[in-house]
Amino acid sequence: MADDDRPQPAPLLYLAGRRERLMKFAEALPGWRPVEQAVRSEFREIEKVSLPDSSRAKHLPDAPSDKAIPLEIVLHADADDGGYILEGFASFANSIGLDVDLSRGRQNGGLCFLPMYAPKQLVPRLLQFSFLRALRSMPRIVPLDPVVRSLVPGFTVDLPTDPATAQEIKVAIFDGGLPSNHGLDKWVSRKKAPGVGNAIPSAQAHGLMVTSAFLFGSLDPSRTQAIPPANVDHWRVLGDDTTNDDFELYSVLERIETVLDSRPYDFVNISLGPDCAIEDDDVNAWTSTLDTLLADGETVATVACGNNGESDKDLGLHRIQPPSDGVNMIAVGAANNLGASWQRAPYSACGPGRSPGYVKPDIVSFGGTPTSPFLVLGAAAQGTGTQGTSFAAPLAMRSGVAIRAQFNDPLWAPTVKGLLIHHANAGSNDRTEVGWGRVSHEISDLVTCADGEAHIVYQRQMPTSGAVRLFLPVPAGLSGNVDIKATFCFFCEVDPEDSINYTRGGLEIQFRPDTHKLGKPYFKDGKLITPKLPPTDRFFQADDFYTPEFMRRDDAQKWETTITRTKTKRATSLNDPAFDVSHITRLHGHNGGRRPLIKFALILTLKNKAVDLYDQVVTASRNRLQPMVPRTDIRVITRS
DSSP states (O other), rough: OOOSSOOOOOOOOOOOOOOOHHHHHHHHHOOOOOOSSHHHHHHHEEEEEEEOGGGGEEEOOOOOOOEEEEEEEEEOOOOTTTOOOOOOOHHHHHTTTOOOOOGGOEEEEEEEEEEEEEEEGGHHHTTSTTEEEEEEEEOOBBBOOOOOOOOOOOOOOOOOOOOSTTTTTOEEEEESSOOTSOTTTEEEEEEEETTOOOHHHHHHHHHHHHHOOOHSOOOOOOOOOOSSOEEEEEEEETTTTTTTTTTTHHHHHHHHHHHHHOOOOSSSEEEEOBBBOOSSSSSHHHHHHHHEEEHTOEEEEEEEOSSSSSTTTTTTTBBBTTTTOOOHHHHHHHHEEETTTTBBBSSOOOOOOOOSSSOOEEEEEEOSSSOOOOEEEOOEEEEEESSHHHHHHHHHHHHHHHHHHHBBBBOOOHHHHHHHHHBBBOTTTTHHHHTOOOSSSOOOHHHHTTTTEEEEEEEEEOOOSSSSEEEOOOOTOOOOOOEEEEEEEEEOOOOOOSSTTTTEEEEEEEESSSTOOOOOOOOETTTTEOSSSSSOOOOOGGGGHHHHHHHHSGGGGOSSSSSEEEEEEEGGGOOOEEEEEEEEEETTTOOOOOOOOEEEEEEEEEEOOOOHHHHEEEHHHTTTOOOOOOOOOOOOOOOO
């Protein structure tokens, strides 16, 4: 990939205080000489000191200056500040003739998102409010995906009669609902989110197609469809009450939040969201809300990344749409076909995301094109063709549920996400277009080992102190090279108000090829240092997946929630090799703070010329690892 030469975001610090104190600080700053070296170093890193300016106003539509337009106001207002900032803003807005409904505000971390109407001519006045972080045009819900009907005449669909494979797995789809004659009652429960209005037929058609994509994948007109991997609760979150509501984004998000707060799900799919590209310097309310809800690592969420991939690239309008930029979700783009020569579907939104979360979309899945449509259930239980990331996302979730259903061992959300990414194949495609690659829809590709190959899964909850050592089960006596592919994945809490230092948790990972051999003594500052730990060999480097130079720093990958790499080592250089993993924390970019519980997974693949490598691994690691037990009632199709 070519280097990204666009201006890159830098940490922006907001300071608040009494006017007279800030003025005195500004006057004293040019001649200030801090006593402590650390303070001097930190101040040298500050490039600019200024008052908030008009750049906080973003993406305002073309409209008469006196016409009120729907806006989203973002305020620096912590939930523990007693509400004085919100009340102050409401009073300030009233003083210039504007009304603010504080009851519709959304509190996320240290930010409050407020909807309001205001004419463009009063925007400069609004920007005078000191605690205003951003002001932008309020996005609408992304238009539902177009159906490619002209190329696919309706066809009869032969549905299975068997119940879902793993009925204990709880799955939810948030979408436009289902028509009354959908014909999927055996596997689907229709549910209405609290407060939703009457159903919209076009939204129900979209909901039916999204649900069909999860239950059966792209339909095969020549045979009976595959048995669904799990049952589904389809939550209708769109209604006619939001059709003419300029602030529908808040209503729909609140419905999703209410459901996820009230009941646990193993998997959820969201194929709708704000119709806008992500921004590097701000986090959307949808993203921050869902990242917070999913931080405990209990739920796998697949999110469509958007169909704006052909929008203006110079303006960044082709980039992924919220909430697919979340770090605790799986952003899914669309591939144009199921064959070996696949590419990104032209409409599929592109990365990169922010850092952390730079590699976006996470994966791509088949989404259909006019020449190779995604076949789904349509009206009157007839098959039809469509395209869009809306269908790639539930198809990817289908693969994740299939992995979870394959084993008796309970797999955590980071583990399922890690497995999907670990087995994704990017081919020759650009990472900014397809992320880590296309996920396979064949369960045998995701859970079986070929000759000379062994897959190992670790899932752990990091202790609040200390580190964990994860051994790579490399059998003794191997010859030649060993290819090691490692994928780390974790979920964590976030700071919505700090887009650069968004994740509060991270993993510091050290690879030790030989855990029985200590490093050689060396001199430092005139003192002889005798190492107490085996030497490390760098496994993950930031330049493996970062493009801009400013992001290729040593600690960049520590805060990424997903990293993966393959490295080749001589078998003779490996002696009980291991990853030592430490839990690091930060709060608004500063080290330290409490250490919340964090779930993580390590997915390993070892490859060697030894055909019986899997059997050797099982024998050599019997005291540390155990084979994962597959369900006896699921048939895995192996291919030669």
